[in-house]
Amino acid sequence: MALWEDNYRVYGARKLWKTARRNGHDVGRDQVGRLMRAAGICGARRGKRVKTTKPDASAARHPDLVKRKFTATAPNQLWVTDLTFVPTWAGVAYACFIVDAYSRMIVGWRVAGHMRTSMVLDALRWRAGRAETCWRA
Numbered sequence: 001m002a003l004w005e006d007n008y009r010v011y012g013a014r015k016l017w018k019t020a021r022r023n024g025h026d027v028g029r030d031q032v033g034r035l036m037r038a039a040g041i042c043g044a045r046r047g048k049r050v051k052t053t054k055p056d057a058s059a060a061r062h063p064d065l066v067k068r069k070f071t072a073t074a075p076n077q078l079w080v081t082d083l084t085f086v087p088t089w090a091g092v093a094y095a096c097f098i099v100d101a102y103s104r105m106i107v108g109w110r111v112a113g114h115m116r117t118s119m120v121l122d123a124l125r126w127r128a129g130r131a132e133t134c135w136r137a
Contacts, residue, residue, distance in 0.1 A: 004041055012036075012043025047087070072102035079107065079127075081120055096123045 003019055004011055011019065013033035020027050036042060072078040078101040086093045094115040098108035108127030112119040 001039060001041070004036075009041070010044035015043070070101050072100075075100055075102045076107075077102060081123070083115060083120070085115070094119065096120050098123050098127055 003023070004016055007015070007019065013029060013036055016036070017027065017029040017032040020032065066078060070078065070080055079098050080101055082097045082099060084095050084097075086095060091113065093111055093113060095111045096109060096119050097106050099105065100107045108123045110119050110123035110126060112122075
């Protein structure tokens with residue numbers, strides 16, 4: 001019980017078992033699970049998975065201007081974007097990265113609390129304001 005409380009009451013049976021073994025207690029993993037159930041304690045559960053894509057079936061699809069060929073022969077010829085989410089204690093933060101297909105370097109980025117088109121456009125506008133670049137949105 002003390003080990004569980006020392007670890008902010010988040011450890012489940014597996015982590016608690018490993019911690020107990022490291023501290024010199026000769027105990028089995030299943031035994032730790034049984035003792036936890038008997039004491040009415042359990043580890044913290046991870047949150048629900050974030051659904052990052054909400055497709056609109058009625059929306060028109062944009063044309064594939066690069067025809068799935070994500071290669072470039074010079075810098076700033078082709079940029080690609082990557083959207084990802086980062087779980088935080090306060091919720092979910094979404095990040096958009098603009099990557100130069102030639103150099104594979106991040107040339108622009110934006111972080112927001114939503115995953116809307118405006119976040120990507122903000123990242124593109126930020127990049128466009130940083131150097132002489134032409135882009136099409």
